[in-house]
Amino acid sequence: MSKVTIRYTDYFAETMRRMREDGLLLTSVGRDGKPNVMTIGWGTIGSIWGRPVWIVLVRPSRYSYSRLEEVREFTVNVPAADLSEAVALCGKVSGRDRDKFREAKLTILPAREVRPPAIQECVVHYECRTIHFNDLNPDSLPQAILDDAYPQDDFHRIYYGEIVAAYADPNAADRLAPVSSSPLSVM
Numbered sequence: 001m002s003k004v005t006i007r008y009t010d011y012f013a014e015t016m017r018r019m020r021e022d023g024l025l026l027t028s029v030g031r032d033g034k035p036n037v038m039t040i041g042w043g044t045i046g047s048i049w050g051r052p053v054w055i056v057l058v059r060p061s062r063y064s065y066s067r068l069e070e071v072r073e074f075t076v077n078v079p080a081a082d083l084s085e086a087v088a089l090c091g092k093v094s095g096r097d098r099d100k101f102r103e104a105k106l107t108i109l110p111a112r113e114v115r116p117p118a119i120q121e122c123v124v125h126y127e128c129r130t131i132h133f134n135d136l137n138p139d140s141l142p143q144a145i146l147d148d149a150y151p152q153d154d155f156h157r158i159y160y161g162e163i164v165a166a167y168a169d170p171n172a173a174d175r176l177a178p179v180s181s182s183p184l185s186v187m
Contacts, residue, residue: 003109003125003167008052011124011168012045014176015078019043022087025077025106026056027116028067035108035117037100038064039091042156043076045126045163052163054128057136057156063096065157072130073114074161077122080175086121113164123175124168128161 018024023039030036043056054076058065068074079087086104093100101108107120111127118125136155138146169175 002170004170006124006166006168006172008045008126008163008166010166011078011172011176014172015045015076015124017178018078018080018176022079022081022084023091025079025087025090025119025122026058026064027075027077027119028064028071028073029116030067030070033115035101036064036067036095037090037104037106037119038062038095039087040076041091048160049131051131053131054126054161054163056159056161058159059154059156061154063094067116068130068157068159071115072133072159073116074128074130074159075111075114075116075118076126076128076161077119078124078176079119079122081179083121111165112167123172125166126163127165128163130159131162132160134158 019041023041025037026040027035027037040056043054045054047053056076058068086106089104090100109118109120111118114127114129135157138150138155
């Protein structure tokens, strides 16, 4: 199925909902060109410095961190609910030693503007170039968040990626429709 160009805000609500439900898939590559995919559950889309931006958080312990440090580009791919097993796998194993694309049965789709690939089976795709990054400052977080999210002090690096391309399946709205009628499913 051919992908169609969209505005980066067209599927904001659906993207945020899918991130909360199962997670999204972030791809990266290193200088060696080897792609990696990881599941992300924290991030957001916004406008900073007059530019459309995806903000993603990646821990230094993750293989994707080394990829993002070498090649400051990434894609964020929004899976439909039928990819929940693939998303779970990509969040449990490391790409250092395993080919998560093969194991999760995900097809590499050449990106339009950046080096990391998109994922064919996903519904919406955002291509990003890092325009800024900073390390999370634990001194500014409430203790409850530190206790809950950082028990091993493995603090994230925050990447601000300018969205340079956004596209989706023509039937993205149908494929991303909420399965339940829970009030939280539309938030």
